[in-house]
Amino acid sequence: MHIPDNYLSPSTCIVMGAAMVPVWAIAVHKVKKEVTRSKIPMIGIGAAFSFLMMMFNVPLPGGTTGHAVGGTLLAILLGPYAACIAITVALLIQALLFGDGGILSFGANCFNMAFIIPFLGYFIYKFIKDRTKSEKGEYVGIIVGSYVGINMAALVAAIEFGVQPLLFTNSQGQPLYSPYPLSISIPAMMIPHLLVAGVVEVLFTTAIYTFIKKVSPGTIFEGAKQKIHTIYGLIVALICLTPLGLLATGTAWGEWGADEIKDVVHGGKQLGYTPAGMKNGFSFNAIMPDYSVKGLPEIAGYILSAIAGVAIMVIIFKIISSFSKTKPKDISNES
Amino acid sequence: MNHKENQRNLPDWLLKDENYIPQSDKDQFIGKSILSILRILSKIKSQSEYKTDKFHVNAALKVAFTFLLVILLSLSTSYTFIFVVDVYLLVVLSFMDGKEIIKILSVSLAMAFFTFIILFPYILLGNTYTSMIITLKVLSTLIAVNILSHSTRWNTITGALRRFYVPNIFILVLDITIKYISMLGDFSLNMLYSLKLRSVGKNNSKYGSIAGIAGTMFMKSKEMAEEMYAAMECRGFTGEYTVRSKWKLTIADFIYMLLTIGMIAAFILWGRI
Numbered sequence: 001m002h003i004p005d006n007y008l009s010p011s012t013c014i015v016m017g018a019a020m021v022p023v024w025a026i027a028v029h030k031v032k033k034e035v036t037r038s039k040i041p042m043i044g045i046g047a048a049f050s051f052l053m054m055m056f057n058v059p060l061p062g063g064t065t066g067h068a069v070g071g072t073l074l075a076i077l078l079g080p081y082a083a084c085i086a087i088t089v090a091l092l093i094q095a096l097l098f099g100d101g102g103i104l105s106f107g108a109n110c111f112n113m114a115f116i117i118p119f120l121g122y123f124i125y126k127f128i129k130d131r132t133k134s135e136k137g138e139y140v141g142i143i144v145g146s147y148v149g150i151n152m153a154a155l156v157a158a159i160e161f162g163v164q165p166l167l168f169t170n171s172q173g174q175p176l177y178s179p180y181p182l183s184i185s186i187p188a189m190m191i192p193h194l195l196v197a198g199v200v201e202v203l204f205t206t207a208i209y210t211f212i213k214k215v216s217p218g219t220i221f222e223g224a225k226q227k228i229h230t231i232y233g234l235i236v237a238l239i240c241l242t243p244l245g246l247l248a249t250g251t252a253w254g255e256w257g258a259d260e261i262k263d264v265v266h267g268g269k270q271l272g273y274t275p276a277g278m279k280n281g282f283s284f285n286a287i288m289p290d291y292s293v294k295g296l297p298e299i300a301g302y303i304l305s306a307i308a309g310v311a312i313m314v315i316i317f318k319i320i321s322s323f324s325k326t327k328p329k330d331i332s333n334e335s
Numbered sequence: 336m337n338h339k340e341n342q343r344n345l346p347d348w349l350l351k352d353e354n355y356i357p358q359s360d361k362d363q364f365i366g367k368s369i370l371s372i373l374r375i376l377s378k379i380k381s382q383s384e385y386k387t388d389k390f391h392v393n394a395a396l397k398v399a400f401t402f403l404l405v406i407l408l409s410l411s412t413s414y415t416f417i418f419v420v421d422v423y424l425l426v427v428l429s430f431m432d433g434k435e436i437i438k439i440l441s442v443s444l445a446m447a448f449f450t451f452i453i454l455f456p457y458i459l460l461g462n463t464y465t466s467m468i469i470t471l472k473v474l475s476t477l478i479a480v481n482i483l484s485h486s487t488r489w490n491t492i493t494g495a496l497r498r499f500y501v502p503n504i505f506i507l508v509l510d511i512t513i514k515y516i517s518m519l520g521d522f523s524l525n526m527l528y529s530l531k532l533r534s535v536g537k538n539n540s541k542y543g544s545i546a547g548i549a550g551t552m553f554m555k556s557k558e559m560a561e562e563m564y565a566a567m568e569c570r571g572f573t574g575e576y577t578v579r580s581k582w583k584l585t586i587a588d589f590i591y592m593l594l595t596i597g598m599i600a601a602f603i604l605w606g607r608i
Contacts, residue, residue, distance in 0.1 A: 052372065
């Protein structure tokens with residue numbers, strides 16, 4: 001998943017690098033607060049560990065071998081913030097000294113592997129683990145977390161590749177960077193990751209975790225119970241990704257307008273008519289029809305709509321949860 | 336007589352001829368893991384062999400110039416500019432040792448070939464320009480970065496990052512990482528060797544052992560980190576990290592700067608035709 005230079009345009013690289021700056025800043029701040037000074041060498045050695053872990057080959061069916069990234073594992077062992085720094089350093093050494101992964105695309109590589117994998121993987125693991133008290137739940141968390149983590153990173157990498165030909169062409173319209181559109185880059189990245197790399201990651205993560213838990217359970221990072229903040233980060237990321245919807249042609253499945261539904265293809269046949277109930281039914285004029293706001297460029301309109309949507313969701317959930325605040329707080333896992 | 340006496344005392348099973356042919360088992364993945372770790376270690380260890388920097392050019396200048404070159408290459412849209420850069424890179428390469436040239440070229444050509452394969456379907460669609468220019472750019476960028484990493488000691492590269500205001504903590508962590516990649520690498524290499532040696536015939540628990548090796552590596556790394564911090568504290572480490580070096584420009588540096596200016600001029604002239 002190491003993206004070399006010249007696959008992505010410099011502007012994409014700058015955007016991805018800029019997205020990583022706050023992540024790094026927060027990670028350094030958090031690690032300084034959470035981890036005492038005595039743990040500074042631990043980050044360096046954790047980076048060495050993450051670097052070497054990518055060297056371990058795992059047998060795959062068909063006689064081939066593959067290697068894991070181990071981002072979720074590192075996040076479970078060291079905590080997501082320390083894992084983020086450790087993987088960043090490992091990626092920097094790979095790019096600068098081993099020529100593996102580009103220098104310009106360093107930001108993009110960090111976003112995919114040092115941000116998405118550890119944070120998403122850890123959040124899913126923690127979410128499932130905290131809601132199921134049994135050990136089985138913990139392992140389900142590890143499996144789902146590591147699988148989703150690496151596949152999400154692959155999806156983001158595929159999107160980074162796929163938007164290149166749409167955004168960056170020369171005067172003759174020829175693409176300057178990765179030339180394949182989303183319709184090719186997503187399946188090309190996702191099929192091997194869903195089928196092979198994701199499985200390797202899951203096997204590796206669970207096997208090592210099981211071993212360490214058996215041999216030395218005290219070394220595993222115990223995160224605080226409330227880890228809701230991570231979801232805010234993910235929501236922000238999703239908001240930033242919404243303009244991608246602009247790139248897709250056509251309307252989202254199931255979101256057809258009354259004038260579009262007759263063109264919907266079902267089972268190889270066009271629907272060919274507009275259901276009467278939809279034609280003459282209730283038509284709700286939203287404040288932001290089709291996510292575009294008058295007087296604003298389309299992308300800004302999209303982002304604003306997304307922020308508004310998320311804010312409304314959060315408000316609704318807060319209202320609902322304020323009604324059910326009688327639940328006792330669980331403090332058993334605080335340490 | 337004595338010999339015969341001895342034979343009589345030995346248990347029967349020791350006297351039997353045994354024709355043990357171990358069952359063949361797949362252990363390719365162990366071999367591959369060993370190889371990839373060895374490759375890393377040999378690269379790190381070869382660092383200590385360098386006596387002086389090849390071109391006597393300040394490391395900070397080299398790092399800055401390489402970054403600039405990577406950016407210009409990425410921005411460029413013309414073959415002419417890439418050709419100019421390639422000529423420059425070939426000249427630099429020609430000053431290096433044969434062994435290093437082989438290493439740099441093999442890594443770079445392999446990756447460029449991989450890129451070419453990926454982009455090959457696009458050539459079939461009739462667009463040779465994009466595929467060729469990306470392959471060439473990937474090749475040139477990799478050669479430039481590999482020249483930097485092969486001609487400069489790594490500790491001077493990390494020291495150079497300090498000049499670009501990278502935070503102290505990152506450089507400290509970077510230095511520790513490089514050192515411990517080689518230490519932990521040695522450690523896990525020994526475990527992999529013993530796993531390979533002890534797996535005679537069919538060994539089905541081999542797959543589990545790989546996890547054991549990685550897990551032990553993690554615990555070892557934790558232990559090492561604690562020991563290291565204790566050692567650092569004993570020597571008066573307070574969390575601050577300063578680099579002391581004199582910034583002196585030599586004639587080589589000035590020639591290098593002229594080259595940089597030449598490269599920028601070339602980019603302005605032909606870079607975006």
